[in-house]
Amino acid sequence: MGEAKFELDEVTLKRPGRNAAGDVTTTIILNRITTSFLKGKITAVLGPSGSGKSSLLRLLNRLEDPASGRITLDGQDLKSLNIFILRRRVGMVWQLPTLFPGTVLENISYGPRLRGISLSRARSQELILMVGLGPELLDRRADSLSIGQQQRVSMARTLANEPEVLLLDEPTSALDPTAAANILHLMVDLKIRLGLTIIFVTHLLDQARQVADEVIFMHHGEIVESAPARQFFTAPQDPRSRLFLSGQLEG
Amino acid sequence: MQYINIGHGDLVLALVLVGITLAVSLWQRLDLHGDLFIGTLRTFIQLTAVGYLLQVIFNLNRWYLVILALGIMLLVAAANAYRRQQERWPGLFFIMLLAIALGGIITLAIVIGIVLKVKPWYQPQYIIPIAGMILGNAMIGAALAVNRLTGEIKAHRGEIEAALSLGATAYLAVLPYLRSALRAAMLPTISTMMTVGIVQLPGMMSGQIIAGASPAAAVRYQVVVTYMVAAATALTTITATLLAYRYYFTPSHQLKPPEQNNKTKKQKGKPDLPRGVRGLLRRGIKGGGDAAGAKTVDSKSVKFN
Known part of the structure; x- marks a missing residue:
């Protein structure tokens, strides 16, 4: 076992909602989650839709806070860390590229600019090359790129903050197979070259099989099984894992 | 130049204008005559009330x-x-x-x-x-x-x-x-x-x-x-x-x-x-x-x- 980057202890997430009658209700999204994410590894968070995978991710850079429980990053309680520094250390990329209006360069330099740092031309070229795009795209308008290119720019924008952790929420779901494969290669590449800890939410078994070192399998807001990827795919312990692997488990 | 005052009688004459609106509504079956009636009344009552109120405020100063x-x-x-x-x-x-x-x-x-x-x-x-x-x-x-x-x-x-x-x-x-x-x-x-x-x-x-x-x-x-x-x-x-x-x-x-x-x-x-x-x-x-x-x-x- 490696060293833990994130540790979660009895983490419960609730959200307010409304039932059909319009009354305020509380929905339990994550129920007493205890787990850890290993440093320098790619952990795939698997599960059918509605299992709480994305919500789990949102807790790790404090886009949301749990109702109870404790989350630590390198042993420090998330709530004790400066939120802006935390979010810089823990970068996030979503299903759909969420680029800002403006050029690719303006997008990539957004994070550093928040800290008063202007990104050098060389560094921005380095970043764009890292995600597999050409430097000639830097001055293009972000919305003139293809979705696949935009997703890579989103990645470069996050990497410009020099994060230690990358949270990826179904990053390939809007992409064609080639673009998706490129993103997967990029993930492995970033893990090896930069030593990033990558937490990768997906419902696609093949993708997890290709890149994951570890697997966390979720269902109905709980962790059903967490194991090294090889073990999870060859000898799943829980009956629900086996159902999911054979494509028979629904949300 | 002199300022022409609108008396209460003149106001009644202005109802001719409401009549025109009413005629259009009826002719084209706009079904607006109910609202038009209330609107005409409200315009008169609200503005008159505000007018009196303002008059009081102006006078007391x-x-x-x-x-x-x-x-x-x-x-x-x-x-x-x-x-x-x-x-x-x-x-x-x-x-x-x-x-x-x-x-x-x-x-x-x-x-x-x-x-x-x-x-x-x-x-x-x-x-x-x-x-x-x-x-x-x-x-x-x-x-x-x-x-x-x-x-x-x-x-x-x-x-x-x-x-x-x-x-x-x-x-x-x-x-x-x-x-x-x-x-x-x-x-x-x-x-x-x-x-x-x-x-x-x-x-x-x-x-x-x-x-x-x-x-x-x-x-x-x-x-x-x-x-x-x-x-x-x-x-x-x-x-x-x-x-x-x-x-x-x-x-x-x-x-x-x-x-x-x-x-x-x-x-x-x-x-x-x-x-x-x-x-x-x-x-x-x-x-x-x-x-x-x-x-x-x-x-x-x-x-x-």
């Missing part, structure tokens, strides 16, 4: 009566701006009140104290109509700006959370949408400034000319009023949006989940205004109307009375 009248006008303006929101939440009424009060008082003080140098400052002849124009426009600006801001935040959750995730504060993450809300609210005022007097003579200027003022003098008033309205709108909308956006974020710079904001359903038809204000509105000092009020404010409704 007391500073506290003027303040009272301005206070009521302010409450009604805030309540109307609030009722025009697609999404209402506790505290929004007070944000509207504060924003309109701030924009209104500052602009009013400049016009009355510095530009017109009215002495004493509370002369109802000046302060009441000028405050009316300021508050009316501030109300429309605040309503437009906050509605737009709400819509923008809803439509751009992804971009806002992306900015937050990159280390932006809530303010910086929402800034592009604050700007577009402010622009949307300011634009009608600015475009009116571009065309004022060319298409239509502003209401106040027309009124002054009919009352016997020389067109040159009336125009100078209108220029002041136009600048004043722009300033009031700017101050009010910026205050309202800067206060309102905070509702959508937690102190830890997190965008609140959308479910928490869905309060419109429950409150439909029963706005949760403070009790006194609710009564004020029911008595219909300024209708605003549920049907008209529910929709977003039409930019054409900006008028310099």
Whole structure:
């Protein structure tokens, strides 16, 4: 076992909602989650839709806070860390590229600019090359790129903050197979070259099989099984894992 | 030149105009005669009531009566701006009140104290109509700006959370949408400034000319009023949006989940205004109307009375 980057202890997430009658209700999204994410590894968070995978991710850079429980990053309680520094250390990329209006360069330099740092031309070229795009795209308008290119720019924008952790929420779901494969290669590449800890939410078994070192399998807001990827795919312990692997488990 | 007074008898003659409207409605089967009847009556009753009220304030000429009248006008303006929101939440009424009060008082003080140098400052002849124009426009600006801001935040959750995730504060993450809300609210005022007097003579200027003022003098008033309205709108909308956006974020710079904001359903038809204000509105000092009020404010409704 490696060293833990994130540790979660009895983490419960609730959200307010409304039932059909319009009354305020509380929905339990994550129920007493205890787990850890290993440093320098790619952990795939698997599960059918509605299992709480994305919500789990949102807790790790404090886009949301749990109702109870404790989350630590390198042993420090998330709530004790400066939120802006935390979010810089823990970068996030979503299903759909969420680029800002403006050029690719303006997008990539957004994070550093928040800290008063202007990104050098060389560094921005380095970043764009890292995600597999050409430097000639830097001055293009972000919305003139293809979705696949935009997703890579989103990645470069996050990497410009020099994060230690990358949270990826179904990053390939809007992409064609080639673009998706490129993103997967990029993930492995970033893990090896930069030593990033990558937490990768997906419902696609093949993708997890290709890149994951570890697997966390979720269902109905709980962790059903967490194991090294090889073990999870060859000898799943829980009956629900086996159902999911054979494509028979629904949300 | 002499000022032609409209007597009560002349007013009856003006019903000929209502007759024309009625004829069109009946002829084309618009089915508007019921509303037209009520509208005709309400116009007469409301304006007559306001007229008498103003007459009393003018005759007594007391500073506290003027303040009272301005206070009521302010409450009604805030309540109307609030009722025009697609999404209402506790505290929004007070944000509207504060924003309109701030924009209104500052602009009013400049016009009355510095530009017109009215002495004493509370002369109802000046302060009441000028405050009316300021508050009316501030109300429309605040309503437009906050509605737009709400819509923008809803439509751009992804971009806002992306900015937050990159280390932006809530303010910086929402800034592009604050700007577009402010622009949307300011634009009608600015475009009116571009065309004022060319298409239509502003209401106040027309009124002054009919009352016997020389067109040159009336125009100078209108220029002041136009600048004043722009300033009031700017101050009010910026205050309202800067206060309102905070509702959508937690102190830890997190965008609140959308479910928490869905309060419109429950409150439909029963706005949760403070009790006194609710009564004020029911008595219909300024209708605003549920049907008209529910929709977003039409930019054409900006008028310099």
